[in-house]
Amino acid sequence: MAHLSLYRKYRPATFDKIVRQEHVVRVLTHQIERGEVGHAYLFTGPRGTGKTSVARIFARAVNCEHPVNGSPCGKCPVCQALSVNSLDIAEIDAASNNGVNEMRDLREKVQYPPVSGRYKVYIIDEVHMLTDSAFNALLKTLEEPPAHAIFILATTEPHKIPATILSRCMRLDFKLIPEEDLEKHLAGILDEMGRPYEQEAVAAIARAGAGSDRDMLSIAEMCLAYGDKLTYEGVTSVLGSADFMTNAALVGAMLSGDMPAALAAAEGALAEGKSVGVLLRDILSFLNGVAIAKMCPNAEKLLALPREFFAETARIAKLAEGRAILRATEIFTRTENELRYASSPRISLETAVLRAAMPQTDLDADALILRICALEKQVAALSAGAPAAQQPVLQSRSAAAPVPRALSEEEGTAEELPPLPEPPPLEEIPPWEEPAGQVSEGPARPPRRSAPPRELTGTRRSAEDVPAKQSAAEQAPAAVPDAPFAAQTAAERSPATAAPDDSPEAVFGLFLRRLRKLPKSGVVYALCRDLAPSREGETLVLTTDVRTVSDTLNADKHRSLMQEVFAQIGVAQFEVRFATADRAEARDGIEQLKKDFSDYPVEIK
Ligand SMILES: [Zn+2]
Numbered sequence: 001m002a003h004l005s006l007y008r009k010y011r012p013a014t015f016d017k018i019v020r021q022e023h024v025v026r027v028l029t030h031q032i033e034r035g036e037v038g039h040a041y042l043f044t045g046p047r048g049t050g051k052t053s054v055a056r057i058f059a060r061a062v063n064c065e066h067p068v069n070g071s072p073c074g075k076c077p078v079c080q081a082l083s084v085n086s087l088d089i090a091e092i093d094a095a096s097n098n099g100v101n102e103m104r105d106l107r108e109k110v111q112y113p114p115v116s117g118r119y120k121v122y123i124i125d126e127v128h129m130l131t132d133s134a135f136n137a138l139l140k141t142l143e144e145p146p147a148h149a150i151f152i153l154a155t156t157e158p159h160k161i162p163a164t165i166l167s168r169c170m171r172l173d174f175k176l177i178p179e180e181d182l183e184k185h186l187a188g189i190l191d192e193m194g195r196p197y198e199q200e201a202v203a204a205i206a207r208a209g210a211g212s213d214r215d216m217l218s219i220a221e222m223c224l225a226y227g228d229k230l231t232y233e234g235v236t237s238v239l240g241s242a243d244f245m246t247n248a249a250l251v252g253a254m255l256s257g258d259m260p261a262a263l264a265a266a267e268g269a270l271a272e273g274k275s276v277g278v279l280l281r282d283i284l285s286f287l288n289g290v291a292i293a294k295m296c297p298n299a300e301k302l303l304a305l306p307r308e309f310f311a312e313t314a315r316i317a318k319l320a321e322g323r324a325i326l327r328a329t330e331i332f333t334r335t336e337n338e339l340r341y342a343s344s345p346r347i348s349l350e351t352a353v354l355r356a357a358m359p360q361t362d363l364d365a366d367a368l369i370l371r372i373c374a375l376e377k378q379v380a381a382l383s384a385g386a387p388a389a390q391q392p393v394l395q396s397r398s399a400a401a402p403v404p405r406a407l408s409e410e411e412g413t414a415e416e417l418p419p420l421p422e423p424p425p426l427e428e429i430p431p432w433e434e435p436a437g438q439v440s441e442g443p444a445r446p447p448r449r450s451a452p453p454r455e456l457t458g459t460r461r462s463a464e465d466v467p468a469k470q471s472a473a474e475q476a477p478a479a480v481p482d483a484p485f486a487a488q489t490a491a492e493r494s495p496a497t498a499a500p501d502d503s504p505e506a507v508f509g510l511f512l513r514r515l516r517k518l519p520k521s522g523v524v525y526a527l528c529r530d531l532a533p534s535r536e537g538e539t540l541v542l543t544t545d546v547r548t549v550s551d552t553l554n555a556d557k558h559r560s561l562m563q564e565v566f567a568q569i570g571v572a573q574f575e576v577r578f579a580t581a582d583r584a585e586a587r588d589g590i591e592q593l594k595k596d597f598s599d600y601p602v603e604i605k
Pocket of ligand 1: 063064065066067072073074076077
């Protein structure tokens with residue numbers, strides 16, 4: 001006896017055996033029960049979701065003499081006749097018969113009345129594969145169909161169907177089948193076959209089916225050939241997944257920042273013969289499991305892993321930070337997308353492993369520059385005898401949050417606080433060119449940006465975050481040890497404190513706002529934010545006490561970007577200057593005075 005695939009052997013014969021797709025089944029059974037069937041249907045949806053199965057059941061049901069709940073009875077003479085020969089039901093695979101001749105042939109034959117039942121049903125699978133002229137021929141038939149003809153067009157790509165055809169069809173969309181339904185379906189079939197199985201194995205196969213019943217059943221078939229009992233281990237070896245514990249070692253090492261161990265585990269998996277693509281998917285799937293174990297109280301049920309495997313997943317989840325899991329998932333998702341274009345997939349994979357193993361940092365040069373700057377600032381503070389590591393944590397975090405901004409804990413705190421009346425967003429602040437009298441939307445805030453010591457208390461985040469930070473500073477001054485900052489913030493909000501428009505601070509503030517809007521200005525913007533502006537004759541002098549900042553900004557590439565923006569706002573000459581630690585300290589004092597007296601019309605030098 002010929003071997004029948006599981007999918008064909010267990011093809012549903014009645015609507016109630018269709019997995020999911022109740023919305024489609026309800027429409028069709030309703031029509032059959034009322035005797036109001038249409039002439040043309042379009043079944044769309046991903047492959048393996050039951051389009052052809054439903055079409056076949058429907059084709060027999062419309063002919064059945066005594067349909068049961070809309071499904072063919074299987075007993076009446078017509079059902080019997082159709083089970084022997086199916087002259088009245090024609091299946092055409094448009095993928096292989098995509099020509100105009102087939103459609104013309106169909107147009108002729110459709111005129112003859114049905115042999116045994118009431119309707120002739122044409123099921124055209126993969127209908128989007130028809131050629132234009134074939135579509136035209138089909139359209140002619142659809143325009144004036146004989147009363148006894150029903151067309152069911154099935155496709156995975158409805159967007160390729162001409163509108164003239166679409167408009168003549170009743171469209172029914174099939175959906176991907178959820179894992180638990182696939183699982184139930186497979187378990188039912190295995191019970192019927194009398195094959196023993198582990199629940200975890202069934203769950204793993206259902207997951208691999210990815211919403212497609214047909215795919216799941218063909219995977220199940222491979223796994224059943226592997227041994228008498230369907231075991232989780234058998235399934236993972238058939239699916240080509242790396243050994244669970246190898247994955248666990250890799251992901252565990254990665255999330256705990258152990259680069260050598262993570263790399264070694266990746267090497268090991270590849271040496272066993274896993275392809276890069278399979279390993280990547282395994283890592284992503286494992287990370288997903290870790291995320292679920294971290295976040296969901298009912299993770300054990302959701303993951304349906306063997307006990308010791310779940311224990312290991314939960315252990316890794318407990319040790320890892322939620323943010324690190326998320327970040328690693330993002331890195332590997334991106335890598336998976338890029339893999340098809342990668343000249344060396346292996347290097348892409350290893351790079352992803354390394355990046356994921358370095359929490360809060362990236363390997364790009366921009367991020368490194370920022371980190372070096374932060375370190376130099378700490379050194380400068382130490383050598384100046386300042387209360388050394390005043391905000392070491394915040395500083396290092398500011399370094400760690402590179403230009404593609406990462407979520408910081410402070411943001412979390414700030415967001416939890418009750419909302420305060422916020423200063424106007426930067427965009428609402430009138431442009432620099434406008435006369436001072438028109439400043440009505442809010443106080444000018446730019447000067448605050450130019451104050452290095454103030455900025456250090458926060459993280460280097462994008463300017464959108466400033467209002468949130470201010471709220472935090474005011475609401476809980478203890479969180480930001482710099483009390484004058486809060487006072488300063490409050491002072492700034494009073495309309496009386498609008499800075500004179502031609503002050504270096506205002507000019508520089510405008511510069512920063514313009515700069516921020518430019519694409520690729522991330523590093524320059526981040527570095528510029530800490531500069532202190534002043535004026536020497538016609539030259540706008542921007543001072544920093546960090547050599548790397550001045551060196552980087554004075555590099556041609558960055559300087560020309562700054563020049564471009566300054567030219568837009570009418571500043572012809574500017575200079576980025578490195579101040580020694582001593583001078584920086586003195587200047588800080590002056591800055592502080594300037595700030596404290598910014599309400600008064602005095603000039604501080
Ligand atoms: Zn029947």
